[in-house]
Amino acid sequence: MSDLASAITRLEASLSTPIGSSFLIDEAPDVVADLLASLRSPNTRRAYQKDINDFFKVVTNRDPTRDLVLEFLHLEQTQAVRLVLGYKAKLIENKLKAATINRRLAAIKSLTAIGRKIGVCNYTLEDIKGEKTKPYRDTTGVNKDAFTKVLAIADNARNAKSKRSRLKGIRDYALLRLLWGNALRRGELHLANISDFDVAAKTLAIIGKGEDGEKQIIGLPTQNAIAISEWLTVRGETNLDYPLFIAVDNANYGNRLSGNGIYTIVDRLCIKAGIPKKMSPHRIRHSAITAALDATDGNIRKVQKLSRHKNINTVMTYDDNRSKHQEEISQLLDDLI
Template sequence: MTEPPRAIRTYLDHLLVERGLADNTLASYRRDLRRYVEHLAQQGIDDLDAVTEACVAEFLVRLREGDADHPPLGAASAARTLVAVRGFHRFALRDGLVGHDPAAQVKPPPPAKRLPKALPLAEVEAILEAAGSPGTHLALRDRALLELLYGTGARISEAVGLDVDDLDLDTEHAAVLLRGKGGKERLVPVGSFAVAAVDAYLVRARPELASSTSGGALFLNSRGGRLSRQSAWAVLVKAADRAGVTADVSPHTLRHSFATHLLDGGADVRVVQELLGHASVTTTQVYTLVTVDNLRQVFATAHPRARS
C-alpha cells in the first residue's frame, strides 16, 4: 500500500532534486498537493491505488466551488492546482508507485472568455474631440491618428506603419491599405470624419513636421521621424484624460469599440472579420457576446415581463 502523503513527499523531493524547481514554484506545488491530500482523506482514501478518476474530478469541482476553509478558485487558479495533481499521478505511475493514472483524463477548466472592452460612443467622441493641444500641428496629427484608429479598427502597429501612399482619400470611396499580422494586407473604407481629420493633418500639419528623415511615413513625431507605437499610445491616454474618461483606455480599446459599434449597428460578423483582418471568424465572434450582453441589459430594464 502506498500512502498519498508519503508518495507526495517523494514527488516533491523529485521536483527539488531532479527538476530543480524554484523555491516559490515548489511552495505552490506543496500547497496545492497538501490540499489534495486533505481531499483524499475526506474521501476516506488512504491508498494511492484507490484513487479514481471520479475522485480527481470531484477535487476539481471542490476547487471551483470552495468550502468552509477555502474560497472558490477561478478557472486559472484551479487549472494550476490540477497541473500539480496531474504531475503527481503521472510521476507515481512512472515510478511504479501505482498501477494506473486516475488524473490523466481530467482536463483543466477552460479559461473564462474575456469580453473585449468597448467604450460607449459618447466617450469615444469625447476622446476624439479632446485630442491634442488646440491650435497646434500636433493636435491635428493626434486627431487624425485617433479618428483613423476608431474609423478603421486598425491596430496601433498598422496605423503608425502607414505611409502617405497607403491612403486613397481623393475618391468617393476613400480607403486605406493596412498591413496586418504576417504581412497580410487589407483595404478598409475610411469614413468622412476620419477623411476630414487626415486631410487637415496632411495639408496643414505634416508639411510643418516633415524633415529629411520623414520618408513616406504618414504620422510623424515632433522631430520629423515616424511616430512610434509608444508615442501613439500616449496620445490616446492623454486625450482620454482630457475628456474625463475614467475607464482604462488603450489603442486596442478603439479597435474593440469599432467592432462592437458596427455589430450594434447591424453589421454582419463576417464583414467585421474582414475589416479587422481576423484570419478566422471565430476570433471576431467574441464581439457578438458583447452585443448580446447589451441586448440582455436592455431587455431586462425595458421589457415589462422581464423585471422580477
C-alpha cells in the same frame, strides 16, 4: 534528486564550465537570436525576448547566455518537460493571467522548435498544454458619445495658437479618426508609411495582425481621408517612405510614432475627456466594433470586414457581450410567473 532539480543543476553547472570545454563561442549557434530573427513583428520579438529571459531567471536565477540556452536544449525529453512544467506551476502560483502564461510557454516552445530545426535539440514540448482562456471578457469600451468628447479635444487643439500644439492636435485628430472609423490596432498605425495612404482612392495599406508582412488595403471614410490629408499638408513631408505618424515633440521630432506613443496619446486624451475607464488604442477598437454591431443591428458578417478577425467567433463574442441575451431571457422567464 528529482528530475526537475537535476535539470536545474545541470543548467547552472554550465555557467561554471570553461568556454571551449563544451562549445566554442564562434561555433555554437545563438538559438535565441535565431528565434528572434525569424519573427516579423517587433512586438512579438520584444515579448519573446522578455519571456525567455524570465524562464531562465526563474529556473536558474541567471540571464540566458548562449551556452546556457544550449544546455537547456540538450536536456533529455523527460528532464525538459519536468523543468518547463515546474516553471508553469510557478507562474500559476504567482497568479499570472492565463494569456500571459500561454505566451511564455509559447516562447519556450518556439525556442525548442528552432533548436530542433538547427539540430541542437531532440525533444518537443508540444505535450505541455496552455491554460484555458476566455478572450475579450470586456469588449464594450466606451459609447459613441464618450468617444465624441475625446475627439473634440483633439479637434479643438487643431486651432491652438502654438504651432507645435496645433500640429499635435491635427495629428491626434487624424489618429483618433483612424482608430475609431477603421477599428485599427496601434501596431497597424505604427507601421504605416506615407506611401500607404492613397488620397484619391481614399485607402490605406496596413500590415494586419499575423499577415507576415503582407499589406491589406482598407477603405477609409471620407472624414478619415480628409483628416490624414490635413495632417500631411501641415507636416509638409514629401518623402513617401517616411512614417505616416511621427512624434512632434522637440526631442523626438520626425521619429516614427511608437506603439507606446500611440497608447500615451489615447490615454491622455481620454483622461482629459473625463472617461473613468482606463482607455487604450485597443479599447477604442473594442468600442468601434461594438458600435458597428449596434449600428448594423448585429450584422456579424459585415462587422467582421471591419474588424478583420479571421475567426468569426471572435466577433460573436463582441455581439454576445453587447446584446445581453442572458439578461433578456431571464426577464422573460421572470415575467412568466
